[in-house]
Amino acid sequence: MIDEAVILKLHTIALKLRRDVVEMIGTGAAGHLGGSASLAELMAVLYFHTMHFGKDKLQDPRRDRLLLSKGHAALIQYAALCELGCFPREELKRVKKINGLLQGHPDLSIPGIEGVTGSLGQGLSIGLGMALALRLDNNPARVYVVMGDGEQSEGQLWEAAMAASNYKASNITAFLDWNKVQATGPTGEIFSIPDLDKKWRAFGWDVRIIPGHDPQKIIEAVEAAAEVKDRPALIILDTIKGRGFSFAEGNAAYHNGIFTEEIYAQALKELDAREAELAAMGGH
Ligand SMILES: Cc1ncc(C[n+]2csc(CCOP(=O)(O)OP(=O)(O)O)c2C)c(N)n1
Numbered sequence: 001m002i003d004e005a006v007i008l009k010l011h012t013i014a015l016k017l018r019r020d021v022v023e024m025i026g027t028g029a030a031g032h033l034g035g036s037a038s039l040a041e042l043m044a045v046l047y048f049h050t051m052h053f054g055k056d057k058l059q060d061p062r063r064d065r066l067l068l069s070k071g072h073a074a075l076i077q078y079a080a081l082c083e084l085g086c087f088p089r090e091e092l093k094r095v096k097k098i099n100g101l102l103q104g105h106p107d108l109s110i111p112g113i114e115g116v117t118g119s120l121g122q123g124l125s126i127g128l129g130m131a132l133a134l135r136l137d138n139n140p141a142r143v144y145v146v147m148g149d150g151e152q153s154e155g156q157l158w159e160a161a162m163a164a165s166n167y168k169a170s171n172i173t174a175f176l177d178w179n180k181v182q183a184t185g186p187t188g189e190i191f192s193i194p195d196l197d198k199k200w201r202a203f204g205w206d207v208r209i210i211p212g213h214d215p216q217k218i219i220e221a222v223e224a225a226a227e228v229k230d231r232p233a234l235i236i237l238d239t240i241k242g243r244g245f246s247f248a249e250g251n252a253a254y255h256n257g258i259f260t261e262e263i264y265a266q267a268l269k270e271l272d273a274r275e276a277e278l279a280a281m282g283g284h
Contacts, residue, residue: 002216005282006049010215012283013048013083014040015274018244020079022267024095027259031096033248033267034255035148036076038179038212038239045218046144047080055085058111062141065114065130069123069157070148070177071105072256078102081112121154123147124174128160131169131232142226145174150182153191158203164232165204172232173225176200177212179241183255197236205234212237245270 017040025031047053051064068077075095082092087101087110094100101110105118115126127145134141151157164172176196180187193199200207206228210217218237225233241255242248245267248257259267 002219007215008278008281008283010041010044010049012278013044014215015244015271015278016083017043017076017079019268019271020082020092021075022259022264022271024075024078024092025259025264027261027264029096030256030258032072032075032256033245033259034181034241034251035070035073035177035179037243037245037248038177038237038241039073039076039146040243041213041215042146042175042177042218042237043076043080045215045222047084049215049219050222051144052141053084053112055111058086061137062139064142064144065127066144066146067115067117067123067127067130068106068146069117069127070120070146070151071116071118071123073146073148073177074102074104074106074118077106077113078110081110084112086110086112120148120151121156124157124160124164124172127172127174128164128167128169131164131172132167134171135169141171143172145172147174147176148182149176149178149180149187149193149196150190152176152193152196161200161203161205168230169232170229173222174205174232174234176234176236177239178209178236179212179239179243181241181250181252181255183252185252200234200236204231206231207234207236209236209238212239213243244274 021036057063091101095102106113127143131143210221248254
């Protein structure tokens with residue numbers, strides 16, 4: 001059982017990351033709220049609890065690597081890296097601006113980013129290459145790869161899944177953000193891939209499905225996955241797209257929707273309400 005204070009802290013960090021995402025999107029411009037918000041707890045756990053990573057470890061060969069294969073959700077990763085001190089907060093204000101450090105998809109020029117992603121389906125291949133190289137070097141670092149459920153329709157990803165299993169790349173933990181909505185509608189309607197857990201298992205992976213907004217469950221699953229020594233591990237996160245924002249939850253319009261002034265104000269109001277809730281529980 002993980003200490004309650006640790007879990008509360010992770011919830012507080014997830015809220016902070018969501019707030020940064022909303023502020024980065026601002027008003028009048030498009031930004032990926034939905035697929036960022038569904039990852040807030042995962043990012044909080046990985047970057048602030050699990051990973052051997054930090055601003056002083058960016059060149060450390062033994063740092064764990066995280067690849068956001070669903071690179072369009074970069075804002076949540078930028079928020080986490082900024083909170084870790086990898087770059088100044090001023091950069092968040094210049095996100096997606098010409099000459100800004102932080103562009104629409106992760107890029108190697110950004111401190112803490114390990115791979116260029118955004119063209120869906122590639123992150124697992126990149127991660128597998130890293131994992132095999134780390135193993136050759138007897139390096140104990142782990143590779144974490146975060147994929148989307150819409151992204152599961154990319155063929156390259158399944159080639160990488162087969163290869164990772166063939167090479168028994170047990171130093172990979174992949175995540176599938178099972179938020180059930182992709183860019184323009186429900187994933188099941190656009191390109192239905194039922195029984196994802198069975199498919200990944202059939203491809204030779206260790207698979208578990210967990211509630212994806214529960215830091216405790218994420219920590220437990222990540223620790224259990226690291227104990228699997230003969231195959232790569234996949235954690236399917238049962239999540240809600242746009243989690244934390246009533247207007248965006250399960251709503252494809254906020255995959256990449258523009259915030260009006262009213263919607264922006266509503267988002268801040270809901271963040272404040274959650275902050276008050278966490279404060280009442282002892283968080284700050
Ligand atoms: C190869 C490729 N095809 C299409 C796109 C355009 N695209 C960006 S996000 C997206 C939907 C992704 O859905 P999902 O993986 O479920 O992401 P999430 O809902 O978690 O944000 C698409 C099709 C892309 N980035 N790359």
